[in-house]
Amino acid sequence: MFPYRGRGGRHLFPNPARLSKRRPGEETLYIIPRIWLDPQQVNRVTPVRAMRVLLITNYFPPHYQGGAEVMVYNTCHGLLQRGVDASILMINARIPGGQDRYRDVQGVPVHEVTYRSHLPGNPFLQTFDPRIYRDVMAEIRRVQPDLVHVHNVSGATLAPFVACRRVNVPVLLTLHDHWLLCPNNMLYKGDGALCDPAEHPRGCSHCFRRQDFWANIPWRRQIFARLVQNVRFFISPSQKLVDLHVAAGYNPARFRVVPNGIKPALFQTPSDSLVREYVRESGLFRTLLLAGAMVESKGIKTVIEALPLLARYVDRFRLLVAGRGEDRFLAALRRFDPSVVKLLGQVPFQEMRALYAATDLTVIPSVWYENSPMVIYESMLAGTPVLGSAIGGIPELIQHGETGYLFSPGDAVALTERVIQHFARSAPERRAMRRRCVEFAHTHMTLDRYLDRLQQVYDEALEA
Structure with a gap:
């Protein structure tokens, strides 16, 4: 099982009220904290639960299945197989429907939340959706994660980061594109020219008011940087993505390079x-x-x-x-x-x-x-x-x-x-x-190699 050291002993010797919420089938370890107990109580044991991780994403199958969504699934499924209590919150203000449902996707627990309409109002409100903040807070209180791992959340605004800050839960962000730096997520202009992240905001007028619904916010990049200050580490699959963010002003010490991984599978005769x-x-x-x-x-x-x-x-x-x-x-x-x-x-x-x-x-x-x-x-x-x-x-x-x-x-x-x-x-x-x-x-490129490195970053984030 993934070694969990806890923060200041808070989860190493958890409150019995929290243990009563342990899920069926959850693995429990037992230890004897001799130096904390009276000698007459040394035979008593204290249960220790597995690490609990909440992954947040704005898309997940069947709504969309690209490389990022595949990695979210592989991450959650792989962590579960390693004894980590992991689950996914898919939350998105851009997918119509007004869903609030729990489902199982090939062994992975998913809580899906969508809304009936976009939030009206000015772009500042659309940068921080109070509905998403409310529902992320509720999910954190329900799951009680030790760590929140965010993937793509452009459809969920910046509310998940504010919610994590409010309850002081460590949060990590895996970078799949240039969302923090660029209104169109790509540092790529419509005329085919590439953008230099160090030259912001010069040259960005081409994309302002044309891309994300918050693209026309003055000083968008500075606001984003402020609202993700509580992200302990940015996880990047490539060094190039780190270099681009550092050129835009981010501290290189906040980044960890963790290349993606894929699970080898037996060759299957195609049905198509x-x-x-x-x-x-x-x-x-x-x-x-x-x-x-x-x-x-x-x-x-x-x-x-x-x-x-x-x-x-x-x-x-x-x-x-x-x-x-x-x-x-x-x-x-x-x-x-x-x-x-x-x-x-x-x-x-x-x-x-x-x-x-x-x-x-x-x-x-x-x-x-x-x-x-x-x-x-x-x-x-x-x-x-x-x-x-x-x-x-x-x-x-x-x-x-x-x-x-x-x-x-x-x-x-x-x-x-x-x-x-x-x-x-x-x-x-x-x-x-x-x-x-x-x-x-x-x-x-194996999934095991990716998970090994990811869990090292989890450890580091919890010890920070």
């Missing part, structure tokens, strides 16, 4: 007929896989520009596109020969492992500061090298020439050259590259 067909045909083509959202920031324009070159210079070339996206980009992809470009639409998560394994290269052509894309983890675990743009945290995960290739963001010619370089290698060399991907994933 299209996926089964492409898996069967994998040996007939030289296949590139593009997985994720087909939007400009993900570099879809670079792939579209490279397609004529790839079709011309790579024999038996085929591109598989898994995911949804903007109509203009999907329409551009449909203009190509259907034997060259295959649009699969949204592929179920459990089917993707087979698709990765049947692919020669997975491409991540992003043109914004990606953090630590889960696509890279999933692809390497399946033994497929990754062709990624050298931006954000992507270069931290790819060993150029060993487990994949890097190219300049937005450079369609460079992307094409890397694909040609890969297929110019002999078949034994490409097989060795796939083995290195699997070895690297099992050494550096």
Whole structure:
């Protein structure tokens, strides 16, 4: 079980009233505090409960399932398996419906709270939603966590941090994007230019009043920094994300780098007929896989520009596109020969492992500061090298020439050259590259490695 030392003995020798709230099946340890008890009482034992962690997120399946939501699930499920009493609060003011329900998602307890409408009023009120503050406070009182671990909460305003401060519960925040720094979360302008976080607020007028409902607050970044002062540590999957926040004025001592992790799973025969067909045909083509959202920031324009070159210079070339996206980009992809470009639409998560394994290269052509894309983890675990743009945290995960290739963001010619370089290698060399991907994933990208590091940060936060 996860070693819990407590804070000043408060939870090491808990109040019996709190112990009466112990959940069914909760693991209990017993100790004999000899130096605190009368010698005649040394045979009495005091129960010690497991650490209790509340994870807060603004999205969770079935509402949305991206890399962040997968990591929230994996974190909670992994902690539960290690004896930590973990649960999830999904709270969001942007999802209509007015739900307040408890549910079990494949062994993970989830409390889902949504509202019937957005909070009206000025942007300051929308920065701090009193309804969310009230419900987070109620959840903290119900769960009585030793620590709160926040993930994406842009749809929940900054109220969860204020609630944790009010009751003096240690809180951590995992950074999945640039939410604290930028109104559009991406440090990326509509014209394709990247932003320098040190130059705020110059150049931000393009996004003010166009993005999040609090984007037009004067000095947004300073207000955000003030309201997250009680965050003990910011957890970042990549060093690049830390560097960007430090450039914006955050203290580097408050950050801990904890790369994501993924749980190895046995290969399963895909149930989707299209996926089964492409898996069967994998040996007939030289296949590139593009997985994720087909939007400009993900570099879809670079792939579209490279397609004529790839079709011309790579024999038996085929591109598989898994995911949804903007109509203009999907329409551009449909203009190509259907034997060259295959649009699969949204592929179920459990089917993707087979698709990765049947692919020669997975491409991540992003043109914004990606953090630590889960696509890279999933692809390497399946033994497929990754062709990624050298931006954000992507270069931290790819060993150029060993487990994949890097190219300049937005450079369609460079992307094409890397694909040609890969297929110019002999078949034994490409097989060795796939083995290195699997070895690297099992050494550096496992869920156990992630949880080990995360629990060290939990310990450190409780001792601070």
